[in-house]
Amino acid sequence: MRTLLALMLTVLFGCCGSAAADPPGSWIPNVEFSLEDGDRAQTLTWISGWSYALTAVVREQAADSKDRLFCLPGRESVESRIMLDALNKQFSGKRITSEQAAAVLWATVKKHYACSQQENSNAQR
DSSP: OHHHHHHHHHHHHOSOOOGGGSOTTOOOOOOOSEETTOOHHHHHHHHHHHHHHHHHHHHHSOTTOTTOSOOOSTTOOOOHHHHHHHHHHHHTTOEEOHHHHHHHHHHHHHHHTOHHHHHHHHHHO
């Protein structure tokens, strides 16, 4: 279990190093709420898990299905950054449950990755 957690954190945070060593414009996740009894690393891992799971759901949907829940352009992924930003905006300074967080994440994905939004974006290219 610890190995899995370490692997997920490595993937989430990328290469080791200080913030000063990061290239300009790189993202450093900032958690502004408390998710149940979890610490920062556990919260980021939980959000990352949501992102990976939702990305897998999209990729399993038939591309021509009219019942798609949401869409991703090309081979992109549901971004943890978008998920964390939504949770920070909604719950800054609060302690929340995973159920509260899940409701916000689901609404965020449906809004940000709506198929009509992706189709409009692709048509403009």
